Amino acid sequence: MNTITLSAFNIIGVEVRTSNLNGQSGQDLATLWGRFMQEKLFEKIPNQTDFNTLYCLYTDYESDFMGAYTTILGCPVTTLENVPEGFVGRKFEATKMEKFETNGPLPDSIVKCWEEIWQSKKQRAYKFDIEEYKITNLLKSNVEATVLLSI
Numbered sequence: 518m519n520t521i522t523l524s525a526f527n528i529i530g531v532e533v534r535t536s537n538l539n540g541q542s543g544q545d546l547a548t549l550w551g552r553f554m555q556e557k558l559f560e561k562i563p564n565q566t567d568f569n570t571l572y573c574l575y576t577d578y579e580s581d582f583m584g585a586y587t588t589i590l591g592c593p594v595t596t597l598e599n600v601p602e603g604f605v606g607r608k609f610e611a612t613k614m615e616k617f618e619t620n621g622p623l624p625d626s627i628v629k630c631w632e633e634i635w636q637s638k639k640q641r642a643y644k645f646d647i648e649e650y651k652i653t654n655l656l657k658s659n660v661e662a663t664v665l666l667s668i
Contacts, residue, residue, distance in 0.1 A: 550590065559591075
């Protein structure tokens with residue numbers, strides 16, 4: 518197990534409330550990602566800590582991975598001042614995370630990673646979970662991503 522302690526951080530991005538039931542998250546997340554990339558929303562986020570890091574963050578879990586949850590697609594930022602209209606800004610506290618690496622075409626590689634996590638029945642805290650991407654890599658055929666689970 519690759520365990521890390523993630524420092525507290527802020528994120529600004531756009532969000533959607535969804536669920537994995539009946540394929541709803543697949544539709545909702547495809548729409549969210551499409552809007553984020555087509556409208557280049559990452560360019561509108563002020564105070565980014567790293568202009569190449571993108572988070573797809575899962576939080577506000579109703580229960581477990583089958584219940585409703587909120588997804589925020591955005592960038593880590595130094596401050597939550599000046600959150601643009603239509604965006605959300607949130608602070609997340611430091612927490613222990615289990616780290617997974619994946620590589621391959623999106624979204625297949627990330628879906629496969631999550632399926633392996635769900636099937637493993639890992640003990641999770643359900644505080645928040647993160648997929649971390651490098652924006653410059655998103656257009657490649659094989660995309661490296663890191664998945665961090667709160668434990």
